[in-house]
Amino acid sequence: MILRLTSEQLRLLRNESRKTHLIEACALLFGRLNDGEAVVTRVVMMPNVLKSSIRFEANPQTVFKAFEQADRDELQFIGLFHSHPAPAQPSAVDLKYMRLWGEAVWLVLSSSDGNIAAFQMTNGELHEVALKVEAV
Ligand SMILES: [Zn+2]
Secondary structure, eight states, rough: EOOOOOHHHHHHHHHHHHHHSEEEEEEEEEEEETEEEEEEEEEEEEEETTOOSOOOOOOOOHHHHHHHHHHHHTTEEEEEEEEESSSOOOOOOHHHHHHHTTTEEEEETTTTTTTTTHHHHEEEEEEEEEEEEEEE
């Protein structure tokens, strides 16, 4: 699986993570999925209702609205972005949630070293997703 993002989207995600500082930032990624390629065309930031640096929870209403809007615009759900103060790989808690979110792509930004990486859980196995950033 390849995840395609634009440098503009990446900048937005980095900025949001920096803005929220010690609070974990999260976003939903929508776009088009075809032939092992996920192209992100919409990034929807989700406020962290827990205001925590180590846990994330979004308002279900906000999540629902984002899905509804994407559906209207015929965009597919690609996955989730979040930042956490640990290396850019899923934590034990992330892995637990990954199993619940099916084959969603998880884009993880380390707020400690700025690294970013993407992962996907397929058939209970964790795979790294290739990240392609297109300069705009
Ligand atoms: Zn995490």
